[in-house]
Amino acid sequence: MSSIGSAPGKPEVARADTPGQLTGAVVIVALVSAVSGMLYGYDTGIISGALLQITKDFGIAESWKQVIAASILLGAVVGALTCSSLSERRGRKGTLVMLAVVFVVGALWCALSPNPVVLSLGRLVLGFAVGGATQTAPMYVAELAPPKYRGRLVLCFQIAIGVGIVIATIVGASEAIPWRWSIGVAAVPAAIMLALLLRLPESPRWLVKQDRRDDATEVLSRVRPSGYDVEDELDEMAQLAREEKTAATRGWSGLREKWVRPAVILGCGIAVFTQLSGIEMIIYYSPTILTDNGFSTSVALDVSVALGVSYLVAQLVGLTIIDRVGRRRLTLIMIPGAALSLFVLGWLFVSGHSGRDSVPFIIACLVVFMLFNAGGLQLMGWLTGSETYPLAVRPAGTAAQSAVLWGTNLLITLTLLTLISGIGVGSSMWLYGLFNVAAWLFVYFRMPDLTGRSLEEIEGKLSDGTFRPSDFAR
Structure with missing residues (x-):
């Protein structure tokens, strides 16, 4: 962003040296938006423990387990794509208000479902809200935040996902709460989010695009x-x-422009690798994988809680250091640890060391994976989409990135149990370990460090053709 001073012909005013100072209003915007992230983490994570109860209640087989788990992801793809145009027409805040209503409806629908078909449809509706929120909430916060704090504020959304996952795993591990109650209770924070959103401002960048400068001035003030x-x-x-308004590069067609392509490759590539890294495999199916391999249900659910807490702790640590260490460096440091833990975990299963004596080592590998993955690559998933794309294509770009992320997640969720049945747990872990190696190479060659850069400066780098990692070295 250009240096801030008095406009020509205007008297000097007493003010902060930069717009980088954080205000309570921006923090509140980030926290309320983060509730949608918590709902994402809870609504996707709760199925891990609930699936054990749902299987008994409905008497379903493996194929139905995958459909119920994956239906929310199909809805998320649709929500991500649809909310691109909605956020342009209704505004970022207006779209989030609508999504809060859908969160409430979806949670209650699932809780009242009489059979797996209706449950899957309800999770499809819930997924629409999840996908739409992941497309809209980070962009909303990024467009209100000062550059100095943008990374940490956008990552409040990511941290909230971790909070939702932890709550979901604790609820699931209790085994005392019926699955209908555990799923339906998500309607409460969604209703609170709706009430709070009505008092928040609209994105000033969106207001300016609508020729509402006076409103944008009021919001920024x-x-x-x-x-x-x-x-x-x-x-x-x-x-x-x-x-x-006068540029040829606009909307979805603009994503095909040569100068925008590096942003699309980075955003969608990161989206793919956040899922191929194995995070959703561990979150959704770790209790199922462990119980299928001789673990008791209580132990498997306790492990899922430990994994959820590890996810949250890693995200909190990452949040505090990301703007000091840098997005690129932090990701490159953390990915190898995640890959190594999966390779070791795969060896334990392939070599037959997966019995009772090896339980501590298996749990250790899972926790280490979660710490390195959640504290590195996962932080980049939503952050890159919120700050990489030029303003003219930002809604389309973030929608495409969200759809790619959810589409990859959907593919993994629909095929993982089948994959494990075909090649075994150990070989599956090795495959995902190799995906982490590929992710490291992608980050090294394609991901610049955008830490501390304004959205306008990033757009300038794209338009100048200087969006390579070496071009952002300080």
């Missing part, structure tokens, strides 16, 4: 430090909005 002159920031937004 609310979310920037007292005394800060918002005019320079608004001028920069307005200039980009004018360029967007």
